[in-house]
Amino acid sequence: MVPKGIILDCLCVLLGTNLGSAIKNHIPARINQPMNVIFGLSAIAIGITSVVKLHSLPAVILAFILGGLIGEAVNLDDKIKSLFQRILERLRFQIHGDKEVYMRFYLIVTVTFCASGTNIFGAINEGISGDFTILLSKAVMDIFAATLFATTLGRAMNLIVLPQFLILCACFYGARFILPLTTEAMLQDFVAVGGLLTLVLGLSIAQIKHISAVNLLPALVLIWPSSWLFGQWIG
Numbered sequence: 001m002v003p004k005g006i007i008l009d010c011l012c013v014l015l016g017t018n019l020g021s022a023i024k025n026h027i028p029a030r031i032n033q034p035m036n037v038i039f040g041l042s043a044i045a046i047g048i049t050s051v052v053k054l055h056s057l058p059a060v061i062l063a064f065i066l067g068g069l070i071g072e073a074v075n076l077d078d079k080i081k082s083l084f085q086r087i088l089e090r091l092r093f094q095i096h097g098d099k100e101v102y103m104r105f106y107l108i109v110t111v112t113f114c115a116s117g118t119n120i121f122g123a124i125n126e127g128i129s130g131d132f133t134i135l136l137s138k139a140v141m142d143i144f145a146a147t148l149f150a151t152t153l154g155r156a157m158n159l160i161v162l163p164q165f166l167i168l169c170a171c172f173y174g175a176r177f178i179l180p181l182t183t184e185a186m187l188q189d190f191v192a193v194g195g196l197l198t199l200v201l202g203l204s205i206a207q208i209k210h211i212s213a214v215n216l217l218p219a220l221v222l223i224w225p226s227s228w229l230f231g232q233w234i235g
Contacts, residue, residue, distance in 0.1 A: 005126045017161075040206025111214060123171035
């Protein structure tokens with residue numbers, strides 16, 4: 001099966017990136033800044049609608065706390081940030097302004113496109129059912145988001161599409177192997193954790209509160225055994 005939704009989403013990010021890079025010198029700051037806030041608030045809204053679908057609140061909280069502790073303990077944020085910075089410098093992409101500020105925002109955008117709850121659930125859903133409606137809707141939003149983000153990050157954002165494609169394809173092709181090992185409740189809790197991650201990303205994009213979304217990524221793995229354990233205990 002061809003991952004049509006994933007390919008479409010990645011193409012939309014590429015389109016938006018190169019459009020935003022081309023027009024970035026023509027977009028005044030008075031427009032750019034409010035739009036970042038709007039996209040951030042939109043991500044918060046998407047996150048909230050995903051969180052309310054949870055099945056087991058204790059399982060979600062446990063996975064989120066343990067995931068955050070593991071991410072902080074291994075300093076996942078700095079490791080991935082340094083990796084991307086070395087790649088960008090080796091490929092001679094221009095890093096605008098303060099490197100630390102630039103790379104922090106680059107990492108936020110990378111997680112937004114590669115590991116948000118909507119993207120991962122959309123890829124899993126397409127892999128199971130062939131329905132790419134979720135990713136189609138996300139692709140439309142990603143054109144505008146990528147255009148806006150590229151006015152700050154430039155053409156270096158093209159690099160994000162590679163991990164985006166690989167991660168989502170892993171979810172797509174792995175979905176049929178994962179499905180027999182999971183329950184509906186586990187899937188609902190996974191969507192909820194993805195929603196919490198999207199909410200955190202929204203807070204950072206809107207510059208309300210910066211929280212390292214990268215350090216929370218282990219929660220996306222931990223939620224499966226956490227949800228199963230609480231399901232067994234409650235049952």
